[in-house]
Every structure is written in structure tokens, then in C-alpha cells.
Amino acid sequence: MTAHESTETLGNAAANGAQDGAGGESEVLLTTDADGVRTLTFNRPKAYNSLTVELKERLLTALREAAEDDSVRAVVLTGAGKAFCAGQDLKEHVATLRSGTENPLATVAEHYNPIVTALVDLPKPVIAAVNGSAAGAGAALAYACDLRIASSSATFAMAFAGVGLGPDSGASWTLQRLVGAGRAVELMMLGRKVDSEEALRLGLVGEVVPDDELAARSHAVATRLAAGPTRAYAKIKSTVARAAECSLAEALAAEAAAQTELGGTADHREAVEAFVEKRRPQFTGK
Structure with missing residues (x-):
């Protein structure tokens, strides 16, 4: 696959949305390789790429595979459709909560913690190409990446307090390193939405580009890193x-x-x- 094909594929997924991965209709995580760059795309656009157990498990496997694959020298993480990642799939969460058969928050230790560890420890650069809403654990995954490039329509929100929970997915560790402890607590307690321009001013992202340029720009930066030491x-x-x-x-x-x-x-x-x-x-x- 050429660089043009890779960015065109990513751009089409982000603009038009692939099939919703719910119900096994398609892959919940898309993987494309070009120019030493592996692009991982959350592929549940109808559910704003919210994280089910299936998607979390697939993401963890994909990150570990990327770490071990010598042909992969940089990784891009992004979402299909209009959202980057809305965080935990609350429909799945409520169903588990109501069943009473297991602890729904066991996913923090079983999935979120290993995913964030895999992102932070990945011995290659990881870029979050934030193409829309990034909320809760979705925002935290972006914060755990090395670089963040946002589309102009991207937003960030620490949505944990809104559902009566504290931060997870490493947000308590990563967010304060980006914006300082005081601002991190404010964003977590108020849970307010931060648009792309404010995210740039705060230091949540390093760059903001027009929506239709995000795929190409992210791939260009990743390609530069993939050709590096x-x-x-x-x-x-x-x-x-x-x-x-x-x-x-x-x-x-x-x-x-x-x-x-x-x-x-x-x-x-x-x-x-x-x-x-x-x-x-x-x-x-x-």
C-alpha cells in the first residue's frame, strides 16, 4: 500500500465512517500499513467508537504486535467516522452492572491499564490523530500517546465524574503532565468539553489542522518518525x-x-x- 493509498483510506474512514463493528458486522479495529507506519483505526463509528471488551482486547493485541514487528517504526491511532473515541461503551457497562454476575469495573485492571502501559512503553513513536470527540477513556488514550494532532472539529472531555467515577486509563498520570496538576483536576471535576483551539493553548495537542487534512498530516509526521532512529x-x-x-x-x-x-x-x-x-x-x- 502506498502512502497516498494509506492516507486516502484513513481519510475516507474518518469522513464517511466504516461499518459499525458492533455485532460482528465488521472489524472493530482496522489495521493498515504503509511507509513503516501502522495505522490503527477504531471502527465503531455508529457508537462513536466507544470501547467494548472486544475492541479493547483487539487494541491491546494490536499494540503488542506493533511493538514486536520490526517493520513497524511508528503508529497512528485514530477513529472512523465523526469521533475519535467516546470512551467506555456504557450500554455494555450497564448490561454487565445489571447482570450482577461480574464486576463491570474489572475492565480497568484487565483492559485499560494494560492498554495504556502498552502505549506508553511502546518502543516506537505513537501519534493520536484525534478526528472528533475524545471523551473519558478515549481522551485518556490520546493523552497516553507521544504526539497528538487534532482536527479542527476535535473535542476533549474528562467525562468520568459525570458518571460518578474517578479517572482511569492513566489520565491521572498523563493529563497533569500535559497541563499541570491544577488544570488537570479542574478538567476532571468539571468535565467540560475542550475544543481544539483551547486544547492547543493548554498543551493537550501539539497541532490543529483542518478536518480534511488530518489523515495526510498525521501520516506525514508518522512517516518522518518511521524513517528516523x-x-x-x-x-x-x-x-x-x-x-x-x-x-x-x-x-x-x-x-x-x-x-x-x-x-x-x-x-x-x-x-x-x-x-x-x-x-x-x-x-x-x-
């Missing part, structure tokens, strides 16, 4: 995460260890040789 990106992710929780001395030690490891990579040697030869480096991710 993948192992260095993995160390950037891990050292920044560690530095947020440790002392300066520990952060310095982690940086030194990372540099020692990266100094022995083929990509580092290639970059140095390219600099000396005054040419652009050709990174292989190794």
Missing part, C-alpha cells in the same frame, strides 16, 4: 518518563546508560558518518 526515540520516551519521577542524579544516570547503549547502534554510526560526508543519514531503526 527508532531506538533513540524509544530511549527518549523512557528517559523522559523516568525523569518525571526521579532525582536529578537518577535522571543523569539513566541518560548516561541510554547514551552508552545508543552509542553502539547502527543508526548512531550512520548519523555520524553522514555528518562527516555531508549527506542525509539513512536510518534503519537498528
Whole structure:
């Protein structure tokens, strides 16, 4: 699949909506590969891509597969139709709650926590292409990605308090790192909707583009990252995460260890040789 085909497929899914994945009518998660980029598309547009057990399990598997696949050097996460992800599918949640046979919130430990861990620990760049509403766990999944590019119609909402719950899916950890603790608490308690321009001002996203340019722009950024030093990106992710929780001395030690490891990579040697030869480096991710 060419880059044009990949962005065209993603754009059509976002603009027109694929079949709703409910009831087994189609895949609840679409996967496309192009230019070293794997695009994962939530595919329940009629349900605003809300998260069922099936979709959560498929997403977790897909993230783990992307982490292990050497041909995948960047990941884009997006949604089909008019929403990125509305969070937990409340119809499924209510049905489980009413049945009384199991704890509906067991999904936090069984699904949401492993998904967020897989996103944060994925040793490759992950971009959230937020094409519409991102609410509750849906917003939290976007916050767990490394980069966020939003369409002009995108919105974000921490909807947990509105259903009598606290944050999950790592939102207590990720959101305050993006906007600060005070603002994070405000957004969680009030649960108000944040539009794309405010999201840009607050630092929730790094870029806002017109709706019809989101697919192409996200793929372009992902393609650039996919052609870069993948192992260095993995160390950037891990050292920044560690530095947020440790002392300066520990952060310095982690940086030194990372540099020692990266100094022995083929990509580092290639970059140095390219600099000396005054040419652009050709990174292989190794």
C-alpha cells in the first residue's frame, strides 16, 4: 500500500465512517500499513467508537504486535467516522452492572491499564490523530500517546465524574503532565468539553489542522518518525518518563546508560558518518 493509498483510506474512514463493528458486522479495529507506519483505526463509528471488551482486547493485541514487528517504526491511532473515541461503551457497562454476575469495573485492571502501559512503553513513536470527540477513556488514550494532532472539529472531555467515577486509563498520570496538576483536576471535576483551539493553548495537542487534512498530516509526521532512529526515540520516551519521577542524579544516570547503549547502534554510526560526508543519514531503526 502506498502512502497516498494509506492516507486516502484513513481519510475516507474518518469522513464517511466504516461499518459499525458492533455485532460482528465488521472489524472493530482496522489495521493498515504503509511507509513503516501502522495505522490503527477504531471502527465503531455508529457508537462513536466507544470501547467494548472486544475492541479493547483487539487494541491491546494490536499494540503488542506493533511493538514486536520490526517493520513497524511508528503508529497512528485514530477513529472512523465523526469521533475519535467516546470512551467506555456504557450500554455494555450497564448490561454487565445489571447482570450482577461480574464486576463491570474489572475492565480497568484487565483492559485499560494494560492498554495504556502498552502505549506508553511502546518502543516506537505513537501519534493520536484525534478526528472528533475524545471523551473519558478515549481522551485518556490520546493523552497516553507521544504526539497528538487534532482536527479542527476535535473535542476533549474528562467525562468520568459525570458518571460518578474517578479517572482511569492513566489520565491521572498523563493529563497533569500535559497541563499541570491544577488544570488537570479542574478538567476532571468539571468535565467540560475542550475544543481544539483551547486544547492547543493548554498543551493537550501539539497541532490543529483542518478536518480534511488530518489523515495526510498525521501520516506525514508518522512517516518522518518511521524513517528516523527508532531506538533513540524509544530511549527518549523512557528517559523522559523516568525523569518525571526521579532525582536529578537518577535522571543523569539513566541518560548516561541510554547514551552508552545508543552509542553502539547502527543508526548512531550512520548519523555520524553522514555528518562527516555531508549527506542525509539513512536510518534503519537498528
